[in-house]
Structure formats: structure tokens, C-alpha cells
Amino acid sequence: MSNTWFNRLLGRSGPTPRACAKERLLGVVIEDRSAIPASVLELVRLEIVEVVKKYLIIDEQAVDVKLEKDDDGTYALVSHVVSRGVRKKEGMPAL
Amino acid sequence: MSDDVRVIVITSGKGGVGKTTTTANVGMALAAQGEKVALMDADIGLRNLDLALGLENRIVYDVIDVVEGRARLKQALIRDKRMQNLAMLPAAQTRDKSAVSATQMKQVVEDLKAEGFTFILIDCPAGIEQGFKNATAGATEAIVVTNPEMASVRDADRIIGLLEAEGLRDPMLIVNRLRIKMVESQDMLSVGDVQEVLGNSVKLLGVVPDDNTIITSTNRGEPVALLKESIAGQAYRNVARRLLGEQVPFLDLGERDSLFGRIKKLFTSK
Known part of the structure; x- marks a missing residue:
């Protein structure tokens, strides 16, 4: 146990069980409330990847889509995409 | 007059989190504050509130007997001998959750109000089905x-x-x-984490530490709210005082974040 504590002190063991629980709960609770299943979010994610990669160079695995609750109680679809640059012109569809 | 009566359902969704223990102890603590308290076990078929209160040997009639006219409410209510202004209406053990309808439940609550109770606490069954709907029907x-x-x-x-x-907002x-x-x-x-997940509409009423005296006192049929030295008992007494409108500080909750978390909070709190 003290070993775990020592690892944590050095930031070696990643998020704490408490932080994990909170993060996971916030995820499932928002899914339960919005009635938007995770499978639908995954389909949305895959399609976003398809669209964005036509224009930008991206790490497809790192594209992340999730729901966030806004202050007014509505749900925002938030996607995080890291771009490594613009695709060369010839790869791009005509504008 | 009867509009001042507080009718509170105690619920959780998941089983085994301590609904019945909470009902017994909050009821006991309210009664100790001088309130006239009725505790109703709405967990038809899985009666347990009687055990938490140590009243299991005194049951003659139950809520089904009342609803079906075999007993008057007064006959079915069991007065607690330690706390004269506390009474329990037992659930039936031989029937299931469909044995009482929401309408009948509302009627029982109305009849309890007419008996002059100031607090009616309803111990809800686990789950989200009909039993939950019935138990919540009469509550405000x-x-x-x-x-x-x-x-x-x-x-x-x-x-x-x-x-x-x-309609229970x-x-x-x-x-x-x-x-x-x-x-x-x-x-x-932490308690703060739980509140953050559940959102702002929920008002924190109490924090009860995990405490071995809950087990020992339930085994004896003596709710911990009666034990002066029990920390869980103190937590339940605090809940009762908050229900009565008093501002009671919460027990130390171990909320301390890491140093970084605390610094972050300083900058992000509104």
C-alpha cells in the first residue's frame, strides 16, 4: 500500500481510483440522461474521421467524440481532433 | 393543518445502500426531536424495517390488512416503546409489490395524516418498477x-x-x-464528487460514515440514532435537525484534494 502511495507521489501510477470513478461515472450518467447510446457516438466518431481526413492529416485513433452538458441543461457534442497539417492539394476534393 | 405534514419517500434505485437503516434512524432522530413520526415500510414482500427498529415481534396486522379492510390503521400501527411518538406501519411479508396500488398508497398516507403525525417517512423498495411508483405516489x-x-x-x-x-423535484x-x-x-x-456527478438540483442532506455500530446496533434492534457515542448516529441526528430547518455543519468529510487540485480549484471556482 505504501508502495502505491509512493508511486502516486511520483505520478507513476496514473489517475487515482477516485478520479477514475468520477470520470467514468460522468461518462455513463451523461449517456443515461441524454439517451444517446455509446454505439451512436462511435458511428458519429467514425464518420467525423472520414470527413476530416479528406482535408487534414490526423491521427485517426486519437479522434474523440463525447457529450458534455452545457449550463442550460442541453447536451453538446464535443469532438477533439488533433491535426498534423493540411493535406496536399491533389488529395483534396475540388472546392 | 394536515398540509403541514411532511411526507418523504426514502429511495435509492439500487438495493443494499441503506434505505431501511436510513428510514429507521432518521425517523428515530426526528421523534427524539419531538416530532410525531410514522414510518411506512413500502417494500411489500421484503419486509425489513421491522428488523431495523427491533419491532418484528410485535406485528399483528400489516399495510395489506389495512388496505383490504381486515384491520384499522390504528390496529396495524406499532408504537415504539422507547420513543412513544414513533410508530411503524409494517409491510406484508406474504404478498408482492403489486398487492397495493398507487391509489391505495395515497389513501394510507392521507389516513396517517389524519392520525396527527407530523412526519411520514416511506421506505421505498429497490428498483424502478411498480413498487417504486407506488411508494412515491403519496410523497411530496x-x-x-x-x-x-x-x-x-x-x-x-x-x-x-x-x-x-x-413531480418530486x-x-x-x-x-x-x-x-x-x-x-x-x-x-x-468524495461527497463533492458524488454531488458533481448528480448535478445541482440535488441538495445534500447528510453524510453518514461507514461505521461498525450500524451492524451491531441493527443486530440488537436498536437504531444507532439512539446511541450517543456512535458517529453514524450523530450523522442521522444531524439529518433530522437539517430536515427541521436547522443549519448543521457537516462532519469532516476528508474532502481534501491533492495540492494541485486545490490550486486548480482556486482558479476555477466561480
Whole structure:
């Protein structure tokens, strides 16, 4: 146990069980409330990847889509995409 | 006059989080404050409130006998000998949750009001089916009990949504079985974490630490609210005082974040 504590002190063991629980709960609770299943979010994610990669160079695995609750109680679809640059012109569809 | 009566359902969604213990102890603590308290066991078929109160040997009639006209409400109510102004209406043990309808439940609540009680606490069955709907039918306020544990918090969130659909808005929250040391070592959800997940509509009513005296006193049929030295008992007495409108500070909850977390909070809090 003290070993775990020592690892944590050095930031070696990643998020704490408490932080994990909170993060996971916030995820499932928002899914339960919005009635938007995770499978639908995954389909949305895959399609976003398809669209964005036509224009930008991206790490497809790192594209992340999730729901966030806004202050007014509505749900925002938030996607995080890291771009490594613009695709060369010839790869791009005509504008 | 009877409009001043507080009718509170105690619910959780998930089973085993401490609804019945909460009902028994909050009831006891309210009665100790001089309130006239009726505790109704709405968990038809799985009667347990009698055990938590140590009244199991005194049951003659139950709520089904009252609803079906075999007994008058007064006959079925069991007065607590330790606390004269506390009474329990037992659930039936031989029937199931469909044996009482929502309409009949409302009628029982009305009849309890007419008996002059100032607080009526309804111990709700686990689950989200008909038994839940019946138990909530006669209530005007709700207490949601949760443990700082994932399945329990998730179910509490579902229950809060369902309570709102039943017109029971802004439920009160009791976080039960908190292990302060585990929160401090970042191994367990804190009360603040639970509140953050469940959202702002929920009002914190109490925090009950995990405490061995709950087990020993339940085994003896003596609710911990009666034990002066029990920390869980103190937590339940505090809940009763808050229900009566008093501002009572919460026990030390081990809420301390890591140093970084605290600094971050300074900059992000509104």
C-alpha cells in the first residue's frame, strides 16, 4: 500500500481510483440522461474521421467524440481532433 | 393543518445502500426531536424495517390488512416503546409489490395524516418498477440514499430523473457508508464528487460514515440514532435537525484534494 502511495507521489501510477470513478461515472450518467447510446457516438466518431481526413492529416485513433452538458441543461457534442497539417492539394476534393 | 405534514419517500434505485437503516434512524432522530413520526415500510414482500427498529415481534396486522379492510390503521400501527411518538406501519411479508396500488398508497398516507403525525417517512423498495411508483405516489418530498460507489451513484442519477418525472423535484441526498480514510487516500469518491456527478438540483442532506455500530446496533434492534457515542448516529441526528430547518455543519468529510487540485480549484471556482 505504501508502495502505491509512493508511486502516486511520483505520478507513476496514473489517475487515482477516485478520479477514475468520477470520470467514468460522468461518462455513463451523461449517456443515461441524454439517451444517446455509446454505439451512436462511435458511428458519429467514425464518420467525423472520414470527413476530416479528406482535408487534414490526423491521427485517426486519437479522434474523440463525447457529450458534455452545457449550463442550460442541453447536451453538446464535443469532438477533439488533433491535426498534423493540411493535406496536399491533389488529395483534396475540388472546392 | 394536515398540509403541514411532511411526507418523504426514502429511495435509492439500487438495493443494499441503506434505505431501511436510513428510514429507521432518521425517523428515530426526528421523534427524539419531538416530532410525531410514522414510518411506512413500502417494500411489500421484503419486509425489513421491522428488523431495523427491533419491532418484528410485535406485528399483528400489516399495510395489506389495512388496505383490504381486515384491520384499522390504528390496529396495524406499532408504537415504539422507547420513543412513544414513533410508530411503524409494517409491510406484508406474504404478498408482492403489486398487492397495493398507487391509489391505495395515497389513501394510507392521507389516513396517517389524519392520525396527527407530523412526519411520514416511506421506505421505498429497490428498483424502478411498480413498487417504486407506488411508494412515491403519496410523497411530496424525496430523499435519495447513495453510497460513494459507482453502481449506486449511477442508479441514484436514474432515480433522480424518475422522481422528477413523478413531480418530486429537487430531491435531498444522503451519502451513506463514506470511508473518510479512503477518500483522503484518493481511493474513494468524495461527497463533492458524488454531488458533481448528480448535478445541482440535488441538495445534500447528510453524510453518514461507514461505521461498525450500524451492524451491531441493527443486530440488537436498536437504531444507532439512539446511541450517543456512535458517529453514524450523530450523522442521522444531524439529518433530522437539517430536515427541521436547522443549519448543521457537516462532519469532516476528508474532502481534501491533492495540492494541485486545490490550486486548480482556486482558479476555477466561480
